Amino acid sequence: MGLYSFANDIYTFVAEPLMALLPEGSQMIATEVASPFLAPFKLTLVVAVFIAIPFVLHQAWAFIAPGLYDNEKALAIPILVSSIALFYGGAAFAYYVVFPLLFEFFTQTGPENVAVMTDINQYLNFVLKLFFAFGVAFEIPIATFLLIQSGATTVESLSKKRPYIILGCFVVGMLLTPPDVISQSLLAIPMYLLYEVGLLFGRLVRKRKEEKEAAEEQEADL
Structure with a gap:
């Protein structure tokens, strides 16, 4: 207070x-x-x-x-x-x-x-x-990364679903913003870009994990 x-x-x-x-x-x-x-x-x-x-x-x-x-x-x-x-x-x-x-x-x-x-x-x-909508929308990279990290889905699977993700972003933008194209696009476009950021981090973590596993296998062979 x-x-x-x-x-x-x-x-x-x-x-x-x-x-x-x-x-x-x-x-x-x-x-x-x-x-x-x-x-x-x-x-x-x-x-x-x-x-x-x-x-x-x-x-x-x-x-x-x-x-x-x-x-x-x-x-x-x-x-x-x-x-x-x-x-x-x-x-x-x-x-x-x-x-x-x-x-x-x-x-x-x-x-x-x-x-x-x-x-x-x-x-x-x-x-x-709008504050709440954009604050939650910016959590998309975290949600995407956690889905990949937990094994619930893969980078390849999410990459193939890009058309549906784009459509979903604009649907969410339509539901959470005023009924005009500008505000819907200002929410939908960052949502999609943040989704791509989540995929990027998912790829990087997977690559590091594969390199670590390969190094451990080499050490075990030695």
Whole structure:
């Protein structure tokens, strides 16, 4: 709750991508009596959870770590750190890249006689949904790598399914973003590129594993 004293500043920061593009004379509005209090308060709760993600994941790691082998622990720590970094990276990508493009499109395509005056609560719900969508989407390399590493699938099998993956990325983009081509593409294209990153890491790890096994076989023969 210590963040509440900064609630208005935090909301102003989150609203900046839209506020910077509003036509002259336009502003955000509150259509409900309690919205000026509840919207920033809700945002501080979400930000608190957002900041606490490393701690929550560390606690989850502390719970499962005793049951893991040493080689599994060595792999799990980089995965944990990269998962956190990718989630934050997805949220940052949404704020600094997607929001400016998206809001510029929305504010400039409306009729000239329509004033753009977005409700602060509706705006918050909209951006939180996109923050979550991009944060989760950026976890795709981890998910792809774990599927390959666990033996649930192979790099070759996933490579053959690229057309379906591309289609799936755009379907997910359609479901998680507003109904416009720009926002759907801004989510779908990074999702597919991150999928390819996961395949790349899967290939590298498999190559290292094969080289290690070959070296062990040579030592055994000697």
